[in-house]
Amino acid sequence: MTLVGRASAIIPDTVLAALLPEGRRFDPGALPPRLEFDSTAVTRVAIGAENAAGQGAAWAESLRRHAPGVSARSFAVDRGAAFGHEVDLAIPAPVFAWSARWQKRHRRQVLEEATHVLIEGARPIFAGGIRGDVVDDARRVRRAGRELAFVWHGSDIRDPDAHAARHADSPFATGAITADLYRDLRRRVATSQRLRQSDPAPSFVSTPDLLNDVPEAHWLPLVVDAQAWSTAGAPFSHDGRPVVLHAPSRAALKGSAVIDRVLRNLSDEGLVEYRRVSGVSHAELRTMVTDSDIVVDQLGLGSYGVLACEAMAAGRVVVGDPSEHVRDIVRQETGLELPMLVTNAARLEASMRELCAHPDEARARAAAGPAFVADVHDGRRSSATIMSVCGEGPSSTRMDA
Template sequence: MPAASTRLYIGPVNWAGQGYQWARAVRRFGNDADAVNMAYRVGTEYGFPADYVVPVGVYSWSREWQERQAAYVHENFTHVLVEAERILFAGAFRGSLPAEVRELGRRGIGVAMLCHGSDIRLPSRHAARHADSPFRDGLWDLTPTLEKQARRNLALLESLGRPVFVSTPDLLVDVPGATWLPVVIEPDAWSTDQLPFQAHGLPVVAHAPSRAAVKGSDLVDPILQQLDDEGLLRYRRVERVAASDMPEVYRSSDIVLDQFRIGSYGVAACEAMAAGRVVVSHVSDDVRRHVLEATGETLPIVEATGANIEEVLRGIIADPAPYRRRAGDGPRFVTSVHNGLLSARALDAFLSEPGGGPGAGRGGE
């Protein structure tokens, strides 16, 4: 338990290690505030760090753990950030998140909700706005399930009436009253003195999709393989690599391809930017505009879609100098926007009010 006067508990998913990183941000930059995160875990899940890891079987089925954990949080924390609309204490309150939130509020604990992405992104809305959406034309068999889940979670957020945070700016379309809570990485863990286009005979292009269907790997894989066969570049398709090994994957590459279907950017793109690589991805105009307006910083990701990725890559390789300069902006951008300071500031209003603020209105407004 943190010793600060404001004590934040974050859980229970820690996707991409972000629960842990947001807790570190509050610890480092908060005003007499500290935080810890909890995550239930199935296997190693890429080895992302967490303050408190609970095996999924214990989380799901141990009534003793559920009740003791609820009592500990009730007695020792002032605020709670609930990730991905998942219940914190499983069966302790009949498996009901509204019941958990009511009990936390009854005890004077502030509660806010944190949306990560697939939990709240409405596939039908996304498909209507993005030509290459993964939710179009039966591309992803999980789309009907995700549509039901997102609609259920949107209704849940509305009924709870708590402050809401989203991890990426594109999700503000789905939750308009929410507050952007930037993802956090440790820039120094990714930095390198090696500039792109210097260490290799041919440029090395890496693509490490967490979910190929979402990242649009099918749009770029054939083109990259063709360019590799031509001898224009070397293509490295990376899958199921431990988090601890990813810095070396990016440092040993010149260009990193992120995603081409969602229209936003997240942890992987930030890591590649921190490594000073040329990051190529599809990021919508709305997201780029929001980042600029919210931070004063221009997102240094090279724009490309599945339709023009070949043209973009040929242009980069033919004249790498301006793209090397763009890559050089990456570490500065990440240090400014994604080192945890802006994330801690985003949480300030929520953490400064006992019980989450008067009325605990949505979106932290």
Template sequence: MLDRAGGVDVQVTTARTLRDHLPTPIARTAGAVRRRLKGLRYSYAQLPEFPQVADTPVRLFIGPTNSAGQGYAWARAADTIDGVSAVSFSVHRKGQFQFKDDYGVPLVWFGQPRWQRAQEQHVLGSYTHVLMESLRPLFGARGLKDGFTELQQLKDAGIKPALLFHGSDIRLPSRHAKRERWSPFTPGDPLTDRLETQAARFAELVDAADVPVFVSTVDLLDDVPAARWLPVAIDPAPWARAARPLFSTDRPVVVHVPSSAQLKGSDRIDEVLTGLADSGLIEYRRISGVTHQQMPAVIGDADIVVDQLRIGLYGVAAVEALAAGRLCVSYVGSAVRDRVRSLTGREVPIVEADPDSLASVVTDLLSDRTAAAEQAAAGPGFVAELHDGRRSARALTDWFDSKESL
């Protein structure tokens, strides 16, 4: 079924897949790589070109997952620092939505030995700092489960490496389930068990790596207490430009764009919002089939954006809704709100809701639209102060100026 939102054709089904939010393992055995390449003919003239590297004192390389486009966003934030240049790299998987990056390669090329050697030479010979996302290998699928051995290569080359985690790559489900009433993680569930194994192994590697660690959301400081917060970053301007006046349609529009239906509690969100729509109170749009370039128009045509009800955090999708001046409804949790207040002095302007309270929260917002509009108006300022890249640049500057991992 197609709907129209801000001139954009929208398919109202599940949006981005779990793979968009969670980097999948990119290690492959030699046999698997050979099977994948079987029948393909490579022209070495078609090897992807590497980007020009600026002649600056600090040259930062970020990759290889670019989750939610954040590798590219942090690279642009780093570019604003005097004496710093940055490049983002990502592996492009067929059938998976691609965010903007500085350069990347298809997964089949990631397993190509000649490209692997060229990538290794490029990185080791060009950069002073490397931010390795999600402990994934940077130099190709060479039978490695992770990028741990590459960290030592970087150190041996005189490069300062750091690790960066986005969420379920390091969040331990069993720990989350103990602290969060609404946790989506259940022992025996295939996703829970897979993430438990991965997070436990990565935690051991983090301890052994002895390099600085960044996390993109403050809830992850529970999983990596020694980590530093590298706030997610966006360009607020497209979101602000695309936003229509709040509550300017016949029925308020409520939007949900799940990157992972299981982790975001989309079953309960669908149940509640469909019920409110059937009663005539709202128009409910569950969005899919939309590129990131189209998302400002989709979000800007909404009055309320319901992000998630299970995890207890806020991330890129919530920040984008706030930048558009929309009412963002989500389960943030008191621990995250307290930590953001402690770190920044700011209150998170997201309307709190959980699986039990979502219906009443939305109904209350619509019953006092003046108060709701005042709540929404706090969003753009919050984003401008914490998530337009400037605070991210400050976090990176502290790392560049430190003596760690020399």
């Protein structure tokens, strides 16, 4: 924490709240509740403070559901995002940044009650803004005698220069992102590397491609609610053109410029109906996915993300560019093939034409999706992986290990 941050923490909440500008104020009398750990549980896991794509909450729920005797809770800073992922404790950004009373209470509770702390994305977990210091937070966890681990989601640890060298279609090699964003990503990765160097804590990565950046890490599979995404209707089972959906979380990193150009041309030609969406709620996105025949996940990163898992769970045809390395890891760790149509920027148009020309083959591919997600991404493997690092389970995501 900076000297200015320490000085600001001396100011009483009631005084500081009145001094803050509109939009940064908080109500000192309405602070967030505590994390609700089960005090009888031997293992109590705190995961925060990012909840990227809802995964912190999903991993916590997986531990509660699949790891007997474990109490796990997620927390995240609420910055008013429209997407609306659930989390066990949402902390308003002004409170996280400015309420010394809440920060002290939260810090004390985590350090006294949690036995294991998972820090996501090199983000501070005890305070934000000028008071935030993730390296200091990690040291506090260690001094309290708690177990510590780091969780990496993607841009927080993916080295853009190394990625550009590995992948010809990398957004860092094709000019898809601005120079400012490139610099911001480099800075963020540098911050993450400093945290890794400050403490030998084990690391988890949410997607297999990130093992290139953190080779010693454990793959912690993404978790989706397969039942919530299931649908009775098969793709290509309606009259009219196939519906193709692309819903990037960050268009510049997902190859969206190429995807948009190709699919809009095919839509203009009358081959497909292209639906491009952004900024919708998670509930709205679910409806859009189940109403689609094909979901184009991303091109350029060589991975697959939460949307791909959700679309597979819904039995949709999922198109993307998971690298051979990623597919090999999935096969080695699970014994299963990743049921996605693999393509790249140069082949996307041909791949889409082939899908539309052979709907029976497309339906067969899509039919493998729900079982794959139920096996790999329903939370059992993720729970087992976390517990193995805690020293209470096998060290593989293979359920038959």
